[in-house]
Amino acid sequence: xxxxxxxxxxxxxxxxxxxxxxxxxxxxxxxxxxxxxxxTISERTARxxxxxxxxxxxxxxxxxxITSGPVVAMVVEGEGVIEGMDKMVGATDPADAxxxxxxxxxxxxxTFNIIxxxxxxxxxxxxINLFFS
Numbered sequence: 001x002x003x004x005x006x007x008x009x010x011x012x013x014x015x016x017x018x019x020x021x022x023x024x025x026x027x028x029x030x031x032x033x034x035x036x037x038x039x040t041i042s043e044r045t046a047r048x049x050x051x052x053x054x055x056x057x058x059x060x061x062x063x064x065x066i067t068s069g070p071v072v073a074m075v076v077e078g079e080g081v082i083e084g085m086d087k088m089v090g091a092t093d094p095a096d097a098x099x100x101x102x103x104x105x106x107x108x109x110x111t112f113n114i115i116x117x118x119x120x121x122x123x124x125x126x127x128i129n130l131f132f133s
Contacts, residue, residue, distance in 0.1 A: 004034070004077045005085055006118040006127035011069035013114035014038075018106055019072050022115065025102065029088065031078035035132055038072050049130060058111075065111060073131045082124060085117045 007026070009019055026033065041049070046063045053059050076085060090101025094113060097104035107113040118124035 002077065002079055003081045003121065004075055004128070005082045005124040006131065007074045007076050007085060008116040009072040010066060010114055010116060011071060012112040013106070014070050014072060016106070016114070018114060022102060025088065026076055029084065031076050031081055031084070033074050034077050035075040036072065038070050040070050041067050043067055045130065049127065061111065075128055075132065082118065082121060086119065089115055089117045
């Protein structure tokens with residue numbers, strides 16, 4: 001089934017010059033990037049994007065990190081892309097990520113984990129609308 005999802009290369013991934021590598025892996029998998037932009041996220045957008053974490057102790061650190069530099073936001077399309085990107089990205093904590101996943105290969109910590117991916121069709125729709133409306 002053809003789906004679309006939201007992917008964001010976080011400031012640490014951009015700073016470490018991993019954008020080309022990540023895009024290459026997405027395209028080599030056979031997915032299509034239908035929209036892409038580089039931007040620095042405002043605090044307001046960051047708070048809306050991570051609203052589900054607002055009561056967690058790491059919320060302010062998360063907001064400070066995601067607004068600390070440019071990100072690359074993308075809409076990625078393909079058959080089973082939500083589950084496929086979940087597998088490609090790997091666990092939030094790179095210590096728990098499987099070998100060959102982006103986070104296992106490139107992330108340095110749970111905070112600096114280089115990439116965000118939507119975890120459901122509903123999240124994808126909300127995040128795409130937030131970044132591409």
